[in-house]
Amino acid sequence: MSFLSELVRERVRLRAANRCEYCLSHQDYILGRLQIDHIQPLAVGGLNTEDNLCLACELCNQYKWKQTVGLDPESGEVVPLFNPRNQRWREHFNWSPEGIEIIGITACGRATIGALRLNNNLAVIVRKNWVQAGWHPPN
């Protein structure tokens, strides 16, 4: 565990507009509290600085674990995972037409979807219900 002040945690939450910065799940629609993720994990030398922090849901945070790279299934290349601090979500991902699955539109996007299992069975079922409720996808 790392020590992060409440002030820093609050700033990370606000910066992310209270959404997971990987799967875009909003805090208002999930039961668990969104967590602070180290983009470069502390275990591989990442720092506690705000430019290395992002907001992540429990599933994304767990699946990401200590990973920093992933396999792009299309090119077969190992590439760095999506970094919410210096990359834009919309340049690497898109929603499927029904808004239920995340589509990778770059090698980084596809590798991140695989590594973080952004379209895992639980997420897909929950998103289907969010779409029916009119809560999803985010604009």
Ligand SMILES: [Zn+2]
């Ligand atoms: Zn997430």
